[in-house]
Amino acid sequence: MQDGFVHFCWRAGTAREVVQRFFGDATELALLRVKVPPGVTLVPCSAASLQTSGTFVKVQPGETLVRFSRDGCAHLYRARNDPLPWGCVTSRHVIALGADGEHVFPPELKD
Template identity: 35%
Template sequence: MTVYKIIAADLWKAAEHDGVFAGARMDLQDGFIHLSTGRQVRRTAQLYFKRQDGLVLVAVDDASLGGALRYEPSRDGDLFPHLYGLLPTAAVLSVRPLPLGADGNHIFPADVD
């Protein structure tokens, strides 16, 4: 399954340089990297990233993350993917811009479900 991380483009660029992503501020505070499934990612964007420009959508192969990835109850009791460890850039399937629409919501690629 593919899981997703919404992140500032400049922060992701630094991760690509380092070969790993250690987490954004909220991830570091919570002790794991917050990820979303395709079904969850649009709502995550609405709740936590509305009207934020300069973001990218990082798609990751969840199987490549091994036992460090756990699906745990979160918003509305839904199981969200949480990564307890570093996210290796080698596990990334794609990195795409996440532009803003006129309504302040992000425009997602058609293949994200």
């Protein structure tokens, strides 16, 4: 959450690309599968439609925004003091850095 958003991926291949591009030297990552609960609104929006303050997007409590960038990445934003509830996480996988310097993804994560 240091970036002010959660990196979202819609496909396994995209997850690998995001890890390689932004977290290449991270020794341990968590890959979470998220299901947005009923009552939470996902709003796909363009960069132009978001108000930004530094690197953080202004989001009202209870509001969830997903911003899709031109390069195919998606970012999930919530209000700073109103994180996405842990109950939305349906599975968690540790993505460790292998001895060869490549991240090791679980075998069930297929493209």
